[in-house]
Amino acid sequence: MDPFSPYECFTVNDKAFAARPKMTAFEVLGYNYAIFTFTTYGACWRNLRKMAILEVLSHHRIEMNSHVMLSEVKTAMKDSYNKKSMVVTEMDKWFGEVSLNVLFRLVVGKRFTGYSEENERIRKALRSFFDLAGLFVIGDAIPWLRWLDLDGGEKAMKKTAKELDGYVQTWLDEHRCSKNHGADSDYMDALISNINQGFDSYDVDTLIKASSLTLVLAGTDTTVATSTWALSLLLNNRQALNKVIQELDSKIGTKRTVVETDLKDLVYLQAIVKETLRLYPPVVLNVPHEATEDCVVGGYYIPAGTQLLTNIWKMQRDPALYPDPLKFRPERFLTTHKDVDLRGQHFELIPFGAGRRMCRGISFGLQMVQLTLANVLHGFDIVTADGQLVDMAERVGLTNAKANPLNVILTPRLSPNAYA
Numbered sequence: 001m002d003p004f005s006p007y008e009c010f011t012v013n014d015k016a017f018a019a020r021p022k023m024t025a026f027e028v029l030g031y032n033y034a035i036f037t038f039t040t041y042g043a044c045w046r047n048l049r050k051m052a053i054l055e056v057l058s059h060h061r062i063e064m065n066s067h068v069m070l071s072e073v074k075t076a077m078k079d080s081y082n083k084k085s086m087v088v089t090e091m092d093k094w095f096g097e098v099s100l101n102v103l104f105r106l107v108v109g110k111r112f113t114g115y116s117e118e119n120e121r122i123r124k125a126l127r128s129f130f131d132l133a134g135l136f137v138i139g140d141a142i143p144w145l146r147w148l149d150l151d152g153g154e155k156a157m158k159k160t161a162k163e164l165d166g167y168v169q170t171w172l173d174e175h176r177c178s179k180n181h182g183a184d185s186d187y188m189d190a191l192i193s194n195i196n197q198g199f200d201s202y203d204v205d206t207l208i209k210a211s212s213l214t215l216v217l218a219g220t221d222t223t224v225a226t227s228t229w230a231l232s233l234l235l236n237n238r239q240a241l242n243k244v245i246q247e248l249d250s251k252i253g254t255k256r257t258v259v260e261t262d263l264k265d266l267v268y269l270q271a272i273v274k275e276t277l278r279l280y281p282p283v284v285l286n287v288p289h290e291a292t293e294d295c296v297v298g299g300y301y302i303p304a305g306t307q308l309l310t311n312i313w314k315m316q317r318d319p320a321l322y323p324d325p326l327k328f329r330p331e332r333f334l335t336t337h338k339d340v341d342l343r344g345q346h347f348e349l350i351p352f353g354a355g356r357r358m359c360r361g362i363s364f365g366l367q368m369v370q371l372t373l374a375n376v377l378h379g380f381d382i383v384t385a386d387g388q389l390v391d392m393a394e395r396v397g398l399t400n401a402k403a404n405p406l407n408v409i410l411t412p413r414l415s416p417n418a419y420a
């Protein structure tokens with residue numbers, strides 16, 4: 001095994017590598033690192049993480065809020081059912097609408113639907129956040145040049161950060177005015193009630209805005225990319241597509257849609273999601289980690305401050321770990337790799353990262369992807385709009401989805417009452 005392999009960094013020295021590096025994108029886009037995905041390891045990160053788990057991401061909360069996820073999936077299905085036949089649907093937008101609506105309802109208590117100018121601006125700002133968060137800026141490699149902003153990256157980040165802050169500030173003002181922080185409250189209400197004083201040099205409002213935005217940002221693009229890739233892979237692999245439809249029909253029937261309690265029985269669907277996350281992990285190079293202390297990995301001395309970039313994409317396509325690594329074969333997770341799970345214990349499959357900083361939204365994210373995908377596959381016959389199936393998988397993805405959307409035609413296949 002490569003002595004500098006992230007496998008060893010995660011197992012031997014998880015604590016040492018639990019920090020995030022100081023990067024321009026994290027600082028400028030993330031309220032000076034108050035967005036807790038970007039916060040370094042410490043008390044602030046622990047407090048914010050605890051709050052997110054308690055209020056949204058724990059199994060208990062996911063169960064309590066599962067009606068929100070289900071109602072958003074059903075609303076999207078009903079809309080598609082009511083459309084005239086042969087209407088072309090852009091599936092990344094379809095999945096995006098479901099994801100944004102669920103997260104907006106849970107975080108700020110309102111849906112995000114429709115095509116108003118304001119919504120389009122928010123969508124654009126969120127898109128720009130993701131493009132810029134992964135941007136390499138010269139100032140990170142040569143810090144003394146940062147003030148010159150030679151590539152204009154920092155200026156663009158400041159513009160997007162300001163715009164997003166404007167929206168979140170409006171939602172915060174609305175929440176403070178409504179004073180509805182009781183039983184029916186959302187995540188922002190819970191933060192208002194629980195964060196009474198700032199910490200780690202952050203003021204209360206910054207912590208609330210950053211924490212709210214963390215969940216919306218971390219939970220949308222990742223789930224949308226996974227669902228879109230899964231569908232695209234299935235449309236290119238008719239055998240797998242037929243097999244999952246058979247599973248859905250035999251477990252659910254054709255009179256109702258899929259609900260969250262069905263998911264545990266849909267083992268082939270689960271294998272499809274795993275195989276999709278293996279081939280197309282949405283966070284290809286993981287979020288960067290940094291060593292907080294000197295440590296020894298694989299016999300090599302690693303000084304504090306060393307940055308660790310984990311090439312998840314490459315690890316998960318390693319032929320030594322997966323025979324025919326480029327082939328889409330969900331069956332491998334029911335046979336040869338059936339004991340490999342994706343919760344950070346098996347390093348051959350870590351789309352959610354591993355160790356202390358691993359994704360906290362894993363259960364929420366998996367439920368969202370599985371429930372949405374299961375219902376689309378079960379509820380509609382799906383054909384690609386241009387009739388071309390070959391290489392569809394190469395045409396969608398996080399970066400080029402806008403230029404090459406996954407266009408399909410959805411034809412209802414359940415009894416009409418199921419969509420009501």
Ligand code: HEM
Nearest residue numbers: 037218219222283287351352353354357358359360361365
């Ligand atoms: C398919 C869906 C998802 C994938 C593949 C994914 C992947 C990841 C990855 C790779 C990381 C970085 C882990 C590391 O540094 O080792 C991460 C962090 C994180 N994710 Fe997710 N994620 C998904 C969905 C979600 C959802 C739905 C939420 C919440 C609504 C969420 C919340 C977070 C948070 C809060 C962190 C930061 C953890 C920390 O820094 O301590 N994620 N995610």
